[in-house]
Amino acid sequence: MTEALATLSRAYRMRVYPTRDQARLLAQLVGASRHVWNWSLAKRTSAYRERGERLNWVSLSREFTEYRRDPERPWLATLPREPFNQVLRDQERAFANFFAKRAAYPRFERRGGRASMRFTFDQRRQQVRDTGGRWATVDLPSLGSLKLRRTEALNGRLRSITLSRDSAGRWHGAITADGISRPAIHVPELDAVGLDAGLRDLLVIADGHGTRRVPAPKALASKQARLRRYQRQQSRQIAAQMRAQGLDPTKPCPKGVRLGSSNRRRKTQQQIGRLHAQVADLRRDALHQASAAVVREAQVIGIEDLAVKAMSRGMGRKAFRRSVADAALGELRRQLTYKAGWRGRTLVAVNRFYPSSKTCGACGAIHAALKLKERRWACPACGTEHDRDENAARNLRTEALRLIAASSPATPRSGESDARGEAAAAVGRTGPAGLSTSANREPTVAGSGAKADRRQRQSRPRKTRTDRVAVGSG
Incomplete structure (x- = not known):
């Protein structure tokens, strides 16, 4: 087994407790990072519009060195350089995503937006001190020793730390590390489960013996x-x-006009920020507990490939869009992906156009006339009564097992190697079957790829936008 397969990369997220002077310096770094981002973005945009030239982060870094030495900006020269280098690298990545059509054109950052910065660690010296107790410390340029609330042992090679401030004014640090030994793979209790993620229930789980529900926290509500x-x-x-x-006051505030702020208004803003932070904490805790329990108990996990962004924009109802955001279905999928990779499980994303809710789990007939508001229905072919969510979870489990079986052994039509086909034998046995070689990449199977998606779309009649949202909602 290669070193890449034997180890993994991850991040440790901890609460940071800066002193008053450190908090003041961190606030200055946030404003300066925003200034550097906007300056470099303006440089890139003007260079391309005027001369057709595409600047990269290396040329901008050289120019920023002179810009930083300007006597008119002494505050910029007194701050550490490393966070600004990371800002230029982040913008380089943002433009790479734009040119690859994975994201929109980068935008200027506004005052009061995201508050984060990143420091890389010098591998020639120890900057993070983990004594094994309640606290750990990290030494950063100009900031000195920052105190971290240690939640677990910091293993592996520590590469960088990203400091961020939430809406409640709390600082957190995410330390990235690689070369971490994979956790021991234990025998799961179940061979496969199907997960139907929804708005009323966080998860409806079908394990082959029955179904159970994980209630949604509804933190925002x-x-x-x-x-x-x-x-x-x-x-x-x-x-x-x-x-x-x-x-x-009946018209929007003119652009460029900054409103004054009173103590009462600042207090109200703090109260709003604390509420949003509490909502995020409740939501994150519920998702971590649910995803960890599922990955711990099942070898194969079938979940629907939901179009979360389309759902959050769809239906034209503000309450529905708010419920989609409150359920955090995208974050649930992300957690299941990396946790399945850690424990050697196989995560199968079923095509979003697969009619999991409309297919009868008993006879396989499709009830095309089923509406989204119908939570219970009877199969017109065999008469079996179904709960919409429980039936969808059972069908997702069945479809996940079918896709795995279809991907092994490899065939010339599938175009896949038998290394991925081993996932078919994962049912009922342990081991990292069906996983890709990257620890941070989602495990895939041949039957759920782009070719299979096109074949399924070609074999079914074209759906309207309302039908797609209804199917995606499960």
Whole structure:
């Protein structure tokens, strides 16, 4: 087994407790990083429009060296250089994604936006000290020794730390590491499960013996009343400030005009930020517990390849879009992906156009007239009564096993090697079957690839946008 297969990469996320001076310096670095991003983006845009030249981060780094030495910006020269280098690298990656048509054109950052910065570690010296107790420390340029709330042992080769500030004003550090030994692969209790992720229930799990439900935390809904009260209060405070500055509060604030802020308005903003941070904490905790339990108990995991962005824009109802965001279905998929890779499980993403909810789990007939609001239905062919979500979970489990079986052994038509075909034998046995060679890449099977998606779309009648959202909702 190669070293890449024997080890993995991951990140350790911990709470950071800066001193008052360190917090002040971190706030300065946030503003300076935003300034460097906007400066480099303006340079790239103007160079291409005026001369047709595409600047890279190396040329911008040389130019930034002179820009930083300008006497008119002494505050920029006193700050550490490393976070600004990472800003230029991040922008280089953003433009690479844009040219590859994976993302939109990078935008200028506004005041009050994201607050994060990254430092890389010098591998010639020890910057992170983990004594095994409650606290750990990290030494960073100009900041000195930052105190971290240690949650687990920091194993592997530590590469970098990303410091970020949430809406409640709390600082967190994500330390990336590689060369970490893979955890021991234990025999799972179940051969396969099907997961139907939804809005009312976080997960409906079908394990071949029955179904069970994991209730959704509905973190945003539980805080919605208080959040609305604070937001209405903030709107009144902003309107009062606009009238005090001679502006019309019924119209948007003119571009370039900065409104003053009172102590009460700052307090209201802090209350709103704390509520959003509580919502994020509740949601993250529920997702981690649910995903870890599923990966621990099953070898094959079948889940629907939902179009989460399309669902959040669809249906034309604000309450529905808010529920999609509150369920965090994309984050659930991400956690299942990397945790399955850690434990040697096989995650199968079933095509989003597969009618998991409309297919009868007893006879296989498709109830094409089933509507989204119908939570229970009877099969018109055999008369079997179904719960919509439980039936979808059972069908996803069956379809995941079928896709794995179809991908092994390898055939000339599949175009895949037998290394991935080993996933077919993963049912009922242990081992990292069906996994790709990258620890951070989602395990795939041949039957769920792009060719299989095109074949399925060609064999079915074209669906309308409403039908696609209904099928994606399970």
